[in-house]
Amino acid sequence: MRKAIIVWLMETPEQEVQCPFCGEPFTIVVDTSVDDQSYVEDCYVCCRPINFHVVCEDGEVVSVNAAR
C-alpha cells in the first residue's frame, strides 16, 4: 500500500516553470507516462496561452519548456 503511494507521487512530479509572458513562476504537474508531450495552458496570472513542451524518460522529467 505504502509503495503504491510513493510510485504515484513519483509519476506526477511537480515542475517549477516561469510564464514566458509575465514572468510569474508557478508549478505544473507533469504526466511522466508520456515521453514527449506538448500542450497549451493559460497562465493563471495573465491568462495568456503558454505552449508547454515536456520530455520524459523512464518516468522521470527530462525537460520542461514554456514558450509563447
Ligand SMILES: [Zn+2]
Ligand atoms: Zn503569465
